[in-house]
Amino acid sequence: MKQKRTWIMLWIVMSTILLMNQLPDLGAYVQTVKVLHARDAFSYEWPPSTETYKAMPVSDERDAWMSRIADEADTINEPASNARIDRVWKAIPPYKGLKVNLEQTYQVSRKGKGDIYWVLEEVEPQIELSDLGAQPIYRGNPRKPMTALMINVAWGEEYLPAMLETLDRENVSATFFLDGSWLSKHMDTARELLRAGHELSNHAYSHPNMSELSAYRARTEIEKTEKLLRELGVDNQLFAPPSGDFDQETVKIAKSLGLYTILWTLDTVDWRHPPPAQIVQKIRTQVEPGALILMHPTDSSSAALPEMIKEIKKKGLHISTVSDLISPNRVDSVEVPLQF
Incomplete structure (x- = not known):
């Protein structure tokens, strides 16, 4: 009997190790399973769909939305160009940059149907034409x-x-x-x-x-x-x-x-x-x-x-x-x- 319990424990340990090797993010998987169990469902889905986001507790829903927004914002953010002096073209005017307002984008988007509605802000250059002499x-x-x-x-x-x-x-x-x-x-x-x-x-x-x-x-x-x-x-x-x-x-x-x-x-x-x-x-x-x-x-x-x-x-x-x-x-x- 004691030997049988030992084999069972060993099987559990080995199964856990195998499961961890198969999942890229065990914590994310557990969070998804927890949310879907609350809806009497089960899935290996990650990242969660829009429906899954909506089923999450408020704090978890916010974290997931903000993570998604922040990831995509990196493809939109654009630094400002300062005015500068070019060897050939002399004075080059500045150009404003662009950045995503993460909090306002989240507040607007969470009321929609799963799409991100970007709230953008301009980034002012630090050096203007007038600074070049x-x-x-x-x-x-x-x-x-x-x-x-x-x-x-x-x-x-x-x-x-x-x-x-x-x-x-x-x-x-x-x-x-x-x-x-x-x-x-x-x-x-x-x-x-x-x-x-x-x-x-x-x-x-x-x-x-x-x-x-x-x-x-x-x-x-x-x-x-x-x-x-x-x-x-x-x-x-x-x-x-x-x-x-x-x-x-x-x-x-x-x-x-x-x-x-x-x-x-x-x-x-x-x-x-x-x-x-x-x-x-x-x-x-x-x-x-x-x-x-x-x-x-x-x-x-x-x-x-x-x-x-x-x-x-x-x-x-x-x-x-x-x-x-x-x-x-x-x-x-x-x-x-x-x-x-």
Whole structure:
């Protein structure tokens, strides 16, 4: 009899060892069995289904939900990008990050039907553009799925109506950098640009080569155009040097006036009047997130603009103003296809 009890005990021990080797998480298995026994059922199921979650005591249900949310949140959380100075592209704007609010996500999701309803928060960058000093900007943050059309205007307005019609039809806002001498003669046209929702910015006053000017003359060129913009009610923060000609002194002067110096990523070279298809091909093959696209109101760009916009949108990129592009704000409708 004693020998029989010994064999029984040995069998129990061996069975327990075998069971532990077969289950990846014995504690999880025991918890599942405990919950399902309460419903007169039995299963080896893990992780528990939605129905099993709902059958758990409140504390266990919360732990299980929070574990699931935390695991999936790791695939959504995204750190912020600080503003930085690139060896080639100079000042790179910051971009806000994203993180899951675990507690609020749990509170919202537990009232649903088993789906996770994400509650997201933005993460602020620690270094802003203003922290980088006097640096030119050639592009936006490469993580931001957006481009900007920068249209420099220093002569004529023959092609502006057609370009405005295209921008309106495509629901696109652009930034018009206006030469002050042109602006002084076309204030009504500038008001029309504002009414259409476009951004107006500074392109100096008489289209000089800024690097060849004295500090006094360079400041005067910028200030005269700023005065005209203020008369239009524009609170401007951008300066595009004519012909892209500048030196470090130009950038410092612009910064002292509260302006970022803006250059470009892609140049349509439309002042040479290339075939519109050539401009479209350049956009199709070279545009990328953060691109600043330089244009002028010419026959080539006016004709190319509809297809340019289509090619940019095909790549899933938003098109907005330069100020929008260089801001740290997220483009959530593209970057976060999540259910709230």
